[in-house]
Every structure is written in structure tokens, then in C-alpha cells.
Amino acid sequence: MKRLSLPGALALLGASLAACAGDSAPAQTPSAATPEATCLPAGDGFLRARLRGAIDADLDWRNDAMQCEGGVRPDGNGLRAVIAGVLPAAGDGPPRNLRFIFGIDLTDAAAGPAQALPTNLTVILEGEKTLFSTGGSTRCAVESLQRRALLAAGGGDERIEARGYCTAPATDGSGSQRLLVPTFEFAGRIHMEKAP
Numbered sequence: 001m002k003r004l005s006l007p008g009a010l011a012l013l014g015a016s017l018a019a020c021a022g023d024s025a026p027a028q029t030p031s032a033a034t035p036e037a038t039c040l041p042a043g044d045g046f047l048r049a050r051l052r053g054a055i056d057a058d059l060d061w062r063n064d065a066m067q068c069e070g071g072v073r074p075d076g077n078g079l080r081a082v083i084a085g086v087l088p089a090a091g092d093g094p095p096r097n098l099r100f101i102f103g104i105d106l107t108d109a110a111a112g113p114a115q116a117l118p119t120n121l122t123v124i125l126e127g128e129k130t131l132f133s134t135g136g137s138t139r140c141a142v143e144s145l146q147r148r149a150l151l152a153a154g155g156g157d158e159r160i161e162a163r164g165y166c167t168a169p170a171t172d173g174s175g176s177q178r179l180l181v182p183t184f185e186f187a188g189r190i191h192m193e194k195a196p
Contacts (some may be wrong), residue, residue: 002022039068039188040159041081041150047100049184053169054132054177055098055125062086068188070102070160079104081160083186087125097126100184104142104162117142121170123179132170132179140166140181148190161187 039045045063051167053129066085084099103120110116118137134140142164150157163185169178 026194039063039066042159045051045187047085047184047186047188049100049186050182051123052180052182054130054172054179055087055123056193057087057090059085059087059098068186070188070190072190072192073103078106079160079190081162081186081188081190083188084126096128099124099126100186102138102142102162102184103137104145105137109141115143115145117164119146119164121181123170123181130172130177132172132177134166134168134170139168139170140164147190156192158190158192159187160190161185 040063043063045066045068047061047066049059051057061083066083068081068083070079070081071148072078079102079187081102081104082099083102084097087096087098101122101124103122105118108115108181109118116141119140119142120137121134121140123132142162144161144163146161150159151168165183166181171178171188
């Protein structure tokens with residue numbers, strides 16, 4: 001199977017986002033120097049993630065160097081959290097814009113007190129026609145999810161904090177590249193028009 005063209009990648013992204021949440025994510029990641037990159041008003045947004053395979057990196061993004069947004073799925077059964085930032089340059093290459101889309105189910109799949117919220121993960125290298133997707137919520141799970149209202153923001157915004165893992169890799173459209181995110185943890189902002 002040949003590599004996706006830009007229109008093909010965009011169509012796949014649109015389908016992934018529709019399945020996860022409805023509206024699409026912005027097409028551009030702001031740089032760390034722009035005010036729009038600020039994630040949470042209290043300055044406590046972050047993303048820590050290990051990436052192995054097609055991208056080999058240990059990310060530790062902080063509030064002012066990342067963008068975050070998201071909301072509730074149209075069916076009310078899950079959340080979509082989007083975190084975007086800059087992947088540091090490897091060797092002599094330039095920095096790259098990276099976007100994570102976490103589609104988190106709100107139905108606990110674990111028996112007993114442990115939490116396991118099945119999670120669909122999409123990772124996009126923006127401007128490079130490269131998209132990795134788990135293709136569903138059976139490969140990743142959120143084991144800790146906390147939400148609280150951002151009263152200062154108003155309008156139904158919430159701070160969301162999640163910790164989770166993936167047990168199998170996401171793949172690109174051709175199936176030739178794999179990306180495993182064995183652990184991830186983030187705090188960001190979502191907008192809740194109606195709480196699930």
C-alpha cells in the first residue's frame with residue numbers, strides 16, 4: 001500500500017476526529033513564544049510522554065510552550081483532549097510540530113477499583129503528511145482521570161488531567177511505520193458545552 005497523499009491524510013484525520021469528537025483540531029501549532037500557546041490560566045498545563053518507534057523521544061512540555069483544547073464527544077460518552085507542541089530537533093534537523101488527540105471513553109472497562117478508560121490515540125506530525133492512529137480504543141487506556149471547572153475562564157471550561165498507557169503501537173496510513181506511546185500524562189483544557 002502506498003503512503004497517503006495530503007488529501008488522503010486529511011481525510012483520515014477528519015474521519016478520526018469525527019469518530020472521536022465532532023469538530024476538528026486547528027491546523028496550526030503556535031510556537032512557544034506566542035501567547036496563544038499558553039494552555040491553562042494557572043500555568044499548570046503539561047504533557048509528559050514516551051514515544052518509541054517512528055519517533056524516539058521523551059517529551060516534557062510545559063504550559064507556555066503548548067496548546068491545549070478539546071471537549072465532549074457529540075454522543076456524550078467520551079472526551080477529546082488535544083495537546084500540541086514542538087518536538088525538539090533530532091541531530092541537524094529542524095524542530096517539528098506534533099499534535100496528540102486523545103479520545104477518552106467515560107465507561108470504565110476495568111473490574112474492581114482500578115480505572116481503565118479505553119482511549120483512542122492519534123499523533124500527527126504537522127506539515128509532514130504523517131498521521132499515526134491506534135484505529136480505536138483497544139490499544140490505550142487512561143488509568144487516572146480528574147476534571148474540575150475553570151471558574152476564572154467561565155463558559156464551561158474544565159481542567160482535565162489524565163495518566164495512561166498504550167500496550168500496542170499506533171500505525172501510519174500505509175501500515176509501514178509504528179509509533180508506541182507506552183506512557184503519557186497531561187493536564188490541559190477542554191470546553192464542555194454540556195457535561196456528560
